[in-house]
Amino acid sequence: MPLDSEGVTTPSSLPPLGISTCRFQRISNPHAVVEAAHSVGIRLFATFPGLDDGFSESVLGNWGASLDHPPAAYVFLGLLEGMLYRRALEREREGTPYAELVRLHEGVAYCLHPSFLQEQLRESRQRLGRIHIRGVLLQHPELFWQWAASQGIPQEEAQHELLRRLEQAFAFLEQECQQGGLQAYGVQLEHPLGNISIPELCELATAVGGPQHHFRLLAAPLNLFEPKIATEPLAHGLTLLEEAAAYGVEVIVYRPLNARLHGRPVLLAEPPVEKPALVSVEHIRGQLREFLHLETQLLRLLTEQPLDGVHREMVRESLTLSLFLQDHWHEFASYEDWLTLESGYLADRFRSLQLLVEPLVTTAALVECWSAYRERFQQALADIGRLYAARAYERARRLREFLEESLQLRLPAVPFAQLALALLQHTVGVRSILIASTSAKHVATFAAAERLCLPPLERQQWLRLREAPSVLQHGF
Known part of the structure; x- marks a missing residue:
């Protein structure tokens, strides 16, 4: 008892x-x-x-x-x-x-x-x-x-x-x-x-x-x-x-x-970037076609260098980033999935490629091509990130509408993260909330959630809120 x-x-x-x-x-x-x-x-x-x-x-x-x-x-x-x-x-x-x-x-x-x-x-x-x-x-x-x-x-x-x-x-x-x-x-x-x-x-x-x-x-x-x-x-x-x-x-x-x-x-927040300008799928495809062209050119220049068989094969295997992106960039369900790939697998692959290629960049043509290749790679990643970030902003907008409809409230125009925290702060039975923040500038935003006024949330209200995943049925 x-x-x-x-x-x-x-x-x-x-x-x-x-x-x-x-x-x-x-x-x-x-x-x-x-x-x-x-x-x-x-x-x-x-x-x-x-x-x-x-x-x-x-x-x-x-x-x-x-x-x-x-x-x-x-x-x-x-x-x-x-x-x-x-x-x-x-x-x-x-x-x-x-x-x-x-x-x-x-x-x-x-x-x-x-x-x-x-x-x-x-x-x-x-x-x-x-x-x-x-x-x-x-x-x-x-x-x-x-x-x-x-x-x-x-x-x-x-x-x-x-x-x-x-x-x-x-x-x-x-x-x-x-x-x-x-x-x-x-x-x-x-x-x-x-x-x-x-x-x-x-x-x-x-x-x-x-x-x-x-x-x-x-x-x-x-x-x-x-x-x-x-x-x-x-x-x-x-x-x-x-x-x-x-x-x-x-x-x-x-x-x-x-x-x-x-x-x-x-x-459960807008992406931690400024609201991105709209970028089209066709624009990204064009960027990746240009990236593929530069990768082919860089591969040709490098293989014209006096490399032994092992290094030549390593160069061929490593210079495939454009092919990977063309095949997979559109497959991710969410902005978070894309960030995980970008900061993990792609970052590791590019670091390995740098270690392999930069000692071989010994001619003016290679310097120019390698510089353009790096710039195009970073631009392609930025554009893909902008597209997924725009989708994440739309996701937050749909979730905000869902909250207003479910709780029958007019919610203030504050960052969605504040709303997500305020829901928990007003939940009966929740005593404290732990935030795993990695950014000093976001801490004040999170703390401001305490100033939002919502009615107490009990089981009845949360039973309505548990339908939130349905908002994402057409994508993250």
Whole structure:
């Protein structure tokens, strides 16, 4: 049964908006994002030391050293990647492995043992310095289920073992809270409608901490395309948000703008570029024909050079970017899919091509041709990006119309990202929102969402909003 008001401990005073630091390693100036967040009153930062080797915590610690009133940090623990994963392998070779560690797949492991959590929490505190860790969330306990299934462990046995591991993790975190090191702890559930329920988690917490336990946090995804925690009833007929409220658990939602739909990323915002001028499909085809002509010319000039057989074949295989773009540029479902290809595969291919070709550019003709080739390649990418960005702007416009119709409201003319955040801020049961921002200039835009006035959103309203994917039935 849900706890009554006498059994609920003091709330953890979660700020309404926080910054997830999970992308800090990918950006050139994370300090600027932190400064921008602090300047608009954001006082919550979520860190993931098992994923970024403690990089973001070091950034926060260095920045917070001179502050009179440093913000709070919430640390997500359990996953091991990167250097931490390699440390785990080294410990195994030395005969001192992390207790109860499971390898999910190559490069990723998982551990909830108290000795591991104690080590990680100690290192996080050292990196964060004066920034106080207010809470710890155990990452994705459901990953243990996936591992157990891959090992052929029966479902009932796996459930019992997972609850045992959670209970001993809770016992350690409860002790940290009782000693004043933490205010609260909880779990992060990527698939919160699975085999782990809030009543079970609260029962474990009560077993180790009594009725005044500190299990008070739950993190889960929520956005316009992933509304399950606000719409889908659980075993007792309540949604996860409703059940969390009944048990005194505060819900932190993440991925508010970077939704996943049918396995694809969808940005719930206008693209982070100026609204692009319209570019036609025929214009892009013309650009790619010119790019193909330059690539053919460059290949001819390079193969006229005194190359050995290996280098000659490498040049032939590498100078095929124009053919790839001609065949595939139009196949992407969304602006986000295109950006993923452009910043990943295409960027890597062009860097490799530069390393191969530039040492061979030794004549005036090659210098001129290579320069034109690079310029045409960048222009083709820019034009394709403009086309997909224009489609993304149209997507945001259609979604705005959908929101107005579904909620029967006249929405203000603000960036769509503000509307997407405001929906969550006005959702009954949502206590805090984590934004994985990589741009200092966008932080103020996100923070401004708090000033938007919307009516409270409960299950009834979200049931209407869950039809949002139908807006995209004719394309992203």
